[in-house]
Amino acid sequence: MTAALLPPGELDTLWFQVGGTLCNLACEHCFISCSPENESLPLMTLAEIEPYLAEAEALGVKEYYLTGGEPFIVKELEAIVARILRQGPVSVLTNGTLVTQARAARYAQIAAAVPYTLEFRVSIDGFDAASNDAIRGAGSFEKAMRGVAALVERGFLPIITATQVWEPERDGEVVGGFFRELRARGYARPRLKILPRLKIGAEEKRTGGYAAEERITPEMMEGYDAAQLLCHSARMVSRRGVHVCPILVEDPRGFLGRSLARSMVPYPLEAQACYTCYLYGAICSNASSRVAADAAGY
């Protein structure tokens, strides 16, 4: 079957897999199967990031995301965040369990010194320990909530990111539960983002992968707003080099070499995870996932 070819837009969003595939947790639904032992992608250093930042500056990149694995495992994380914040806004995607009071205080200082926003996105998959820990491991709910509270105390408004591991009918109940629980812990105006599940990595083993017909065909792209897809305007950099998006870091088809500029080429949407993007839009960005882009052109 021929895959739909996505013409590239401008590089607006640059991701860094700073935490590689290493994580202090080993969630059952992790779409890149991260764990304390998975070293298939190692941690990144500031020195490794620098050349990409130089390229990103020349390309006019608009925003930066740091992910893993767990970014807070990276010793240099503070230096990396401070460095990138000189050049643009930064979002750190974390499980929150390693965010201490002292760390939150230092990040608040770093953020106060620059005009650009520093966001934390904390993954929590249920509004109580029972539902969250079943997926993210014993004790992770309490630790993550403490991390959230530490960030809130320092003036951050972390975005709580929950993967939709519950049945869609329960959306309202779960969202309400999150708001109640977060407010009870001192987070008066919680920000919440619900992510669809990506049926790859550990999640594939948990619930079974995609069905054969769950793919993007060229016909499906007719009249579809390509700007909805993250890979239209984003790239991911790991220790290995440039990948098409944060979702396909472990998929060899997602590897696009070592130059950002040269990575902005038409890309075949042949992976099955692409199907989830197709349905939900730019699921990985902080912004709402259904913002329709009205291209006016230069």
Next chain:
Amino acid sequence: MAAPGDAKERERARAALIGGVYSNHVALAEVLADARRRGIEECYCLGDLGAFGPHPDRVFPILLDYRVRVVQGNYDHSIGNRRDDCACGYTDPRDNHFARLSYRYTFDRTSDRWKDWLRDLPVRLDFSLGGKRVHLCHGSPRRTNEFLWESTTPDPFLRKLFAATGADVIACTHTGLHWQRELEDKLFVNAGVIGRPENDGTTEVGYTIIEAAPERAAGVRAEHVRVAYDHARLAAEMREENLPAEFIATIETGWWTSCLEILPGKERARGRF
């Protein structure tokens, strides 16, 4: 755009830039009167005439009366093209509910004649001011509904926009919060909006005056001007029209109460909700 050598063109040294109106005809009249008192003749509106406020048809005669030139906003595009929603794309169900309500209201009360007018607005306007090229757009030069917040619009990205447009000054609105940044010999301006206060706990709104300034690297300077208007009157009209209490609260208190999810953390932290 006036032809080079046009006398009017040479004279132009100041212009008023007015951001989203959101049907706030009371503020619009006040802002334009303020600009006139200052002797400013050239007024531009950066789009989003409807939404949020009451009686959408009331803004058009005022705009025409003052001969304001208007750029098309995302809302204008949706209403003008008879779309079924504003394409704001909020994910919070409460925001979505309010967005739909106010879109319906605005859509139903905008006459066909003005819908056509909105549909035909240009997505950009270019003119020269003190010999500098000014580019007006709604969200960004490349996308009508792109949000350019101060804390999420880095210098390298702005440089790209300046290179792509060839402009010396770029001005937009769409976010609701004004800011400006000088960058080498360029000037970027978000003119803010006059439709609702800037989430700062005051009821005033603001617009931006740009002015030729040869002493500046960009050759143009921007000043944000705050204007008090009869917000109680607007609130009363909104009540009569049964518009959401949350929207009225924003007009009366100066704090945004809905659609907060679009704000970056840095901007949101400054507000109350």
